[in-house]
Amino acid sequence: MKSSAAAWVHARAPAWRELSRRIGALRKRRSISVGEALGAIEAYRNVARDLASARRLVPGTRTAAALETLFAQIHATIARHPSGGWSGLLSVLRDDIPSVVRELAPRIFWMAALMGSSAAAGFWLIATYPHLINLIASEEMIQHVEEGKLWTDGLINVTPSSILSVRILSNNIVVALFAVCSGFLFGLGTFYLMLVNGLMLGATFAFVHQHGLAERLFEFIIAHGLVELSVICIAGAIGTAIADSLIRPTHATRRESFRVCVRRAAPLMALCAALLIGAGLIEGFVSPDPVFPLASRIAIGVSYWFLMVLTLGGWLLRRPRPGGAL
Amino acid sequence: MDNEQYTIPGITGVDVSLPIAGPGSRSYAFIIDWHIRVVLALAWIVAAMLIEFGSLRLPLESGKRGVTFGFLVFLAPAIIYFFYHPVLELLMQGQSPGKRMAGVRVVTVSGGTPGTGAVLIRNIFRLIDCLPMLYFVGLITTLLSAQRVRIGDMAAGTLLVIDERVPSRYLELDGAATAEAAVDFTTLDLVEQILERWPSLALDKRDAIARALLKKALGSAEDPDALDDDALRARLVTLSAQR
Numbered sequence: 001m002k003s004s005a006a007a008w009v010h011a012r013a014p015a016w017r018e019l020s021r022r023i024g025a026l027r028k029r030r031s032i033s034v035g036e037a038l039g040a041i042e043a044y045r046n047v048a049r050d051l052a053s054a055r056r057l058v059p060g061t062r063t064a065a066a067l068e069t070l071f072a073q074i075h076a077t078i079a080r081h082p083s084g085g086w087s088g089l090l091s092v093l094r095d096d097i098p099s100v101v102r103e104l105a106p107r108i109f110w111m112a113a114l115m116g117s118s119a120a121a122g123f124w125l126i127a128t129y130p131h132l133i134n135l136i137a138s139e140e141m142i143q144h145v146e147e148g149k150l151w152t153d154g155l156i157n158v159t160p161s162s163i164l165s166v167r168i169l170s171n172n173i174v175v176a177l178f179a180v181c182s183g184f185l186f187g188l189g190t191f192y193l194m195l196v197n198g199l200m201l202g203a204t205f206a207f208v209h210q211h212g213l214a215e216r217l218f219e220f221i222i223a224h225g226l227v228e229l230s231v232i233c234i235a236g237a238i239g240t241a242i243a244d245s246l247i248r249p250t251h252a253t254r255r256e257s258f259r260v261c262v263r264r265a266a267p268l269m270a271l272c273a274a275l276l277i278g279a280g281l282i283e284g285f286v287s288p289d290p291v292f293p294l295a296s297r298i299a300i301g302v303s304y305w306f307l308m309v310l311t312l313g314g315w316l317l318r319r320p321r322p323g324g325a326l
Numbered sequence: 327m328d329n330e331q332y333t334i335p336g337i338t339g340v341d342v343s344l345p346i347a348g349p350g351s352r353s354y355a356f357i358i359d360w361h362i363r364v365v366l367a368l369a370w371i372v373a374a375m376l377i378e379f380g381s382l383r384l385p386l387e388s389g390k391r392g393v394t395f396g397f398l399v400f401l402a403p404a405i406i407y408f409f410y411h412p413v414l415e416l417l418m419q420g421q422s423p424g425k426r427m428a429g430v431r432v433v434t435v436s437g438g439t440p441g442t443g444a445v446l447i448r449n450i451f452r453l454i455d456c457l458p459m460l461y462f463v464g465l466i467t468t469l470l471s472a473q474r475v476r477i478g479d480m481a482a483g484t485l486l487v488i489d490e491r492v493p494s495r496y497l498e499l500d501g502a503a504t505a506e507a508a509v510d511f512t513t514l515d516l517v518e519q520i521l522e523r524w525p526s527l528a529l530d531k532r533d534a535i536a537r538a539l540l541k542k543a544l545g546s547a548e549d550p551d552a553l554d555d556d557a558l559r560a561r562l563v564t565l566s567a568q569r
Contacts, residue, residue, distance in 0.1 A: 005511040045338055048338035049340075052339075052340050057511075060512070061511070061515040062496040063497065063515065066492040068490075069492045072343075072490075075334070075342045075438075076438050078438075079437050081439075081443075083441070083442075160394055170404075174453075177450055181450065182453075184451075184454055185454075262481040263443065263482075266443050
């Protein structure tokens, strides 16, 4: 007697063979045409039907397992996230990031306030108890300042600017990303990082102020520091938003809420990293170079900060208004 | 033990079932990748030292040149360390060499290949997963979470599944022969499986299985109990050729 399952496999095998080849080729490509995508969806329907039959007629066989594999491969192909390309990037910069920044604005303000307060606390601490600087600064740094020199003096003669930049920017990016990621610990990691950074900044300024070097430190910091500190505050704001998504979930589960929050903030994180690259380059090439006078350092720092604000607010790439002035 | 399954409701009403990779497969893949990174980094450092100094010694030279050389020597390993996973997971569609060897793959919660954003997020969150050391947080989360995911996967909406790839040759059946065969399709499939595993099975076990299969396939037409090991195999091969 002829097996009905065998007859069915016989009838369908050529179609599966062809489909397996087609899907294999599609999976290797980064992008596919609309026609190919529609073909894959049609194939998905057909294989789903065949798989349902195979699960009933030939369960546990390798033919059924191979069909499961084929089905999963077609599913992965049609569920692939579309690549936005340049227009997608433009849309992210123009719409997504400004919308997230507007949403985070109160948090950014409070993070800046937290950092400012902890900096003030650090300044007061060292101004009142100068010996506590040993807890914050390294021996080498303390020795430099006590000799009337900044630890940044002559830096450019020892380390090439390019290397200095890469070291600084990678360190800053890690700090910013850590401020974001540690929001997962219900915000405790983010708050700790912001407090410590503010405290160290204030304490260092108090210490150099005691030795009459505060102006020179300001001169060193101003070109890169405005953007650097702003980005750290933004990273802290993202971290607290992540913490909030876990404490007060906005979706059915905390996990879903966390995922949605991170995905929404991810483009802003990427932009922050890009801004820190720029700040790192300034810190490596401009800040330690005595050739640049204070006025040009302020001009660079303020201009870069305004560029950051324009980008974050979406004003830099704003669409022209329809029907506006010609 | 059977793998846990991650089921995605399909739009057609037929679910997609993906076997979830547990902490074991995940750790195995990570250890392979870690060793690859170490070997690549060491190869770079050794090559750089041999080119610069003609011998294996650390750059003791002071001044800009020494700093530059030291930096360049250690920059490449740092790049390899930090960009290995994101770059390869993007290029290899959710896999890295270690994951490929361990037979696992990263997929999104909807079953698709992860995009750039998802890959970057899952790798950035390694900062938390690796705390306080040796991926302790990641391992604990993997053990406790339903889909065996670490925090990076939760953030990115991804999970690690076993990349079960049953070869497409099992779809390429000789339909004509199968249609005419008097033997049940499922039995023929079992015959092929036993033939594939024949050399790795103990003699008495494989003979017992072969006899049971032949009895099921041929009924009372033949008496497989009278056949020895070689004859049993030959009979199974003949039967398999009906496909």
